[in-house]
Amino acid sequence: MDCRVPLDAVNVHGKPSVRFDWDRGNIEHIARHAIVPAEAEQVVLNEPIDLRFEVRGEEERITQVGATDPGRVLVVVTTMRGDKVRVVTAMPANRRLRALYLAQKGGVHEGRTEEKDLQE
DSSP states (O other): OOOSOOOSOBOTTSSBOOEEOOOHHHHHHHHTTTOOHHHHHHHHHSOOEEEEEEEETTEEEEEEEEEOTTOOEEEEEEEEETTEEEEEEEEEOOHHHHHHHHHHTTTSSOOOOOGGGGGO
């Protein structure tokens, strides 16, 4: 099973037409990292960089770094559940991953500084 988001169908805005699997569990989990579902979805849809593929039990997961529409750089872990993308977790990217993303994407987004990065 390929856990990457299928990008073959696009919506009227030119972005991939993807359905997400949200429930109270994953919404509350990402909220602990100060992330809302719309931000995680934007990262998945905004051509993130693949960092790692792994298999946990029988579930394939992909870890990606990417930016929200306003430029917040996040790390998002997803898996496929049927034809939907399920966000397993999401968190602000640390300074190193944010720099990697911005270097690879040519500084398309400035990237927001996270409070904890100011303490590194």
